[in-house]
Amino acid sequence: ETGVTQTPRHLVMGMTNKKSLKCEQHLGHNAMYWYKQSAKKPLELMFVYNFKEQTENNSVPSRFSPECPNSSHLFLHLHTLQPEDSALYLCASSQGRLAGGIDRQYFGPGTRLTVL
Amino acid sequence: AQKVTQAQTEISVVEKEDVTLDCVYETRDTTYYLFWYKQPPSGELVFLIRRNSFDEQNEISGRYSWNFQKSTSSFNFTITASQVVDSAVYFCALSEPYTGANSKLTFGKGITLSVRP
Numbered sequence: 001e002t003g004v005t006q007t008p009r010h011l012v013m014g015m016t017n018k019k020s021l022k023c024e025q026h027l028g029h030n031a032m033y034w035y036k037q038s039a040k041k042p043l044e045l046m047f048v049y050n051f052k053e054q055t056e057n058n059s060v061p062s063r064f065s066p067e068c069p070n071s072s073h074l075f076l077h078l079h080t081l082q083p084e085d086s087a088l089y090l091c092a093s094s095q096g097r098l099a100g101g102i103d104r105q106y107f108g109p110g111t112r113l114t115v116l
Numbered sequence: 117a118q119k120v121t122q123a124q125t126e127i128s129v130v131e132k133e134d135v136t137l138d139c140v141y142e143t144r145d146t147t148y149y150l151f152w153y154k155q156p157p158s159g160e161l162v163f164l165i166r167r168n169s170f171d172e173q174n175e176i177s178g179r180y181s182w183n184f185q186k187s188t189s190s191f192n193f194t195i196t197a198s199q200v201v202d203s204a205v206y207f208c209a210l211s212e213p214y215t216g217a218n219s220k221l222t223f224g225k226g227i228t229l230s231v232r233p
Contacts, residue, residue: 107161
């Protein structure tokens with residue numbers, strides 16, 4: 001039911017590598033999100049995009065670089081990561097309505113990232 | 117600042133037992149929304165319920181029920197007659213008031229529920 005896909009599902013990279021995570025939503029939504037889920041910690045919101053514009057950067061280190069070329073696609077470019085960046089990275093989307101209510105977020109299955 | 121506390125970290129029950137997952141929240145806003153999500157081993161978060169702050173009616177959906185108490189800032193989730201398929205991590209979340217086109221969620225740390233046959 002999710003309608004949000006993420007690739008790859010698993011990624012192992014060295015600290016000097018550059019890689020990208022991809023998220024695609026098939027729900028016609030206008031808002032997309034990146035979350036980080038580390039062991040024993042709450043989900044942390046990283047970035048929010050609305051209509052391709054970044055509207056939230058939750059003090060994320062610059063080694064994480066998001067890109068939203070259109071409302072259906074969201075990327076997270078990774079470079080010179082640290083071992084503590086190992087986590088599950090979840091993408092979500094929502095309708096992003098402009099007035100009233102809180103629309104639910106639909107989540108993808110996540111990318112399990114391991115930084116060696 | 118908003119905060120969600122799920123004091124229970126791990127719960128283990130035997131199939132057919134009832135189990136309640138606790139959620140306590142903090143917010144200064146009078147308008148807010150509360151959510152519960154389920155995260156099975158596959159990883160994706162599955163939406164279970166959304167409740168706004170003006171609706172304190174309890175809700176039942178099959179074996180699931182939710183008890184919203186504004187007086188104690190709690191939004192507890194009960195699974196009746198638990199099943200093995202209920203094994204998952206359950207997250208409670210709180211939203212900020214609607215600003216622009218965003219919905220911004222603050223999550224608790226999650227509760228790992230294990231249901232044994």
